[in-house]
Amino acid sequence: xxxxxxxxxxLPAPVTREEVAAAGRRxxxxxxxTPTVEWVMPGGEVPxxxxxxxxxxxxxxxxxxxxxxxxxxxxxxxxxxxASGGNHGLAVAHAARQLGLPAEVYVPETAPAxxxxxIRALGATAVLAGSSYAEAxxxxxxxxxxxxxxxxxxxxxxxxxxxxxxxxxxxxxxAPGLDTVLVATGGGGLIGGIAAWYGDGAHVVSVETHGxxxxxxxxxxxxxxxxxxxxxxxxxxxxxxxxxxxxxxAVATGVQAVLVDEDAVRAARRLLWHELHxxxxxxxxxxxxxxxxxxxxxxxGERVGVVVCGANxxxxxxxx
Numbered sequence: 143x144x145x146x147x148x149x150x151x152x153l154p155a156p157v158t159r160e161e162v163a164a165a166g167r168r169x170x171x172x173x174x175x176t177p178t179v180e181w182v183m184p185g186g187e188v189p190x191x192x193x194x195x196x197x198x199x200x201x202x203x204x205x206x207x208x209x210x211x212x213x214x215x216x217x218x219x220x221x222x223x224x225a226s227g228g229n230h231g232l233a234v235a236h237a238a239r240q241l242g243l244p245a246e247v248y249v250p251e252t253a254p255a256x257x258x259x260x261i262r263a264l265g266a267t268a269v270l271a272g273s274s275y276a277e278a279x280x281x282x283x284x285x286x287x288x289x290x291x292x293x294x295x296x297x298x299x300x301x302x303x304x305x306x307x308x309x310x311x312x313x314x315x316x317a318p319g320l321d322t323v324l325v326a327t328g329g330g331g332l333i334g335g336i337a338a339w340y341g342d343g344a345h346v347v348s349v350e351t352h353g354x355x356x357x358x359x360x361x362x363x364x365x366x367x368x369x370x371x372x373x374x375x376x377x378x379x380x381x382x383x384x385x386x387x388x389x390x391x392a393v394a395t396g397v398q399a400v401l402v403d404e405d406a407v408r409a410a411r412r413l414l415w416h417e418l419h420x421x422x423x424x425x426x427x428x429x430x431x432x433x434x435x436x437x438x439x440x441x442x443g444e445r446v447g448v449v450v451c452g453a454n455x456x457x458x459x460x461x462x
Contacts, residue, residue: 152365153386156394157300157338162307165210169305172240173206174198176309178316178447179418183433190433190446191317192418195309196426196453200260202378203309203332203451204233204296210305211294212237219243220290225275225282228257229378229425229452230296235266237294248282250274257454276382297329298385307335313447320344323447324438326428327357327399329381330388332451337395344447348392348399349432351407354379358399360389374404378425378452398438402428406435414450415460423455 179192199205208230212222222238222245224231231247238245245266249258251273261268271281286293295302309332310323323340327333327348337346348357353373360366366389371380391397410427413434414420422430429448432438440446 153390154300156391157303157307157334157387159339159341161300161304162311162335162339165206165301165304166308166311168213169206169209169308172209173308175312178313181418184413184417188433188440188446190448191313191320193309193313193447193449194420195449195451196420196422200229200232200236200264201452201454202229202233202426203306203449204230205236206308207302207305207331207335208233208237208294209240211299211301212241212243212292214301215292219292221246221288221292222294223282223286223291224248224294224296225279226296228253229454231261231266231268232257232264232454234294235261235264239265246285248278248285250278254454260454275380295385297331297381298387300387303331303334303338303387303391305335306332307339309449310336310339313449314339317447319445320447321444322347322438322440323449324349324429324432325449326350326379326425326451327384328354328379328425330357330384330392332449333357333397334385334388334391336449337397338391341395346395346397347432347438348397349429349437350379350399350401351375351404351428352401353404354381355401356381356384357389357392358401360384361392361397361399374407375424375428378423379428400432400437402431402435402437406431410434412460415457420450421453421455421457421460422450423452426450426452
């Protein structure tokens with residue numbers, strides 16, 4: 143068996159554009175249609191379209207995937223269970239409250255206090271479990287075996303990936319004809335959904351920091367592999383291994399991965415604040431950092447979209 147044949151056997155089929163469209167119909171009226179802004183970066187001639195997805199419910203794109211997972215289930219569960227470093231937990235808590243369901247969110251003890259408080263404010267039970275996402279995830283898997291419980295994975299689930307892809311479906315309507323879309327990548331749910339929607343219709347670029355490089359490592363290895371995680375954006379992008387569904391879709395659609403350092407992410411956050419008064423979290427500014435740092439260089443005349451995907455961070459360090 144060749145390496146490619148082994149890859150094809152081991153991984154699930156890519157998520158499809160049709161699945162994203164179905165997710166859009168399922169969650170319509172329950173999520174915000176977030177706006178776009180056309181902008182030319184200072185000192186450059188490259189116009190970009192920013193998709194302001196941080197304005198979504200709970201401050202990130204993840205409400206889309208959480209709602210689609212719950213609504214795609216054969217029946218609504220008695221209990222919703224998940225593990226999260228923050229943003230996904232907020233999204234699941236929101237989705238459960240919207241549907242009148244109890245939720246338990248297992249978070250590592252290192253999760254940002256603002257996100258833990260937000261989970262509890264949305265009516266979910268936040269359970270501190272271990273010092274890493276992996277430990278919190280193990281605790282949540284055990285709890286999800288309870289009768290009537292439904293597990294909602296942060297990124298490695300077809301319905302979650304398809305739900306995240308509705309970001310791209312909206313962007314495609316708002317800014318048709320984009321050549322390239324830059325997306326920050328953690329576990330691969332967002333990049334997988336966006337790649338599923340665009341297919342070969344646009345070049346999708348994954349942007350990661352060196353401390354959150356699960357997709358880059360997987361593409362280099364030809365399969366999802368474990369990576370060391372840490373640094374500035376790790377609370378949002380810090381998956382140790384990219385999910386199978388997102389990776390399979392990324393490979394099938396030719397996603398390119400680039401890396402940026404943390405200084406580039408800080409610069410992108412400051413630029414978004416000073417130019418547009420957008421208080422993005424580090425993970426939310428990482429896609430733009432790919433342009434600012436020159437990790438991705440558009441060709442002359444190329445139309446570029448950038449997803450600003452989250453804003454759950456303390457903005458105190460943006461005003462200097």
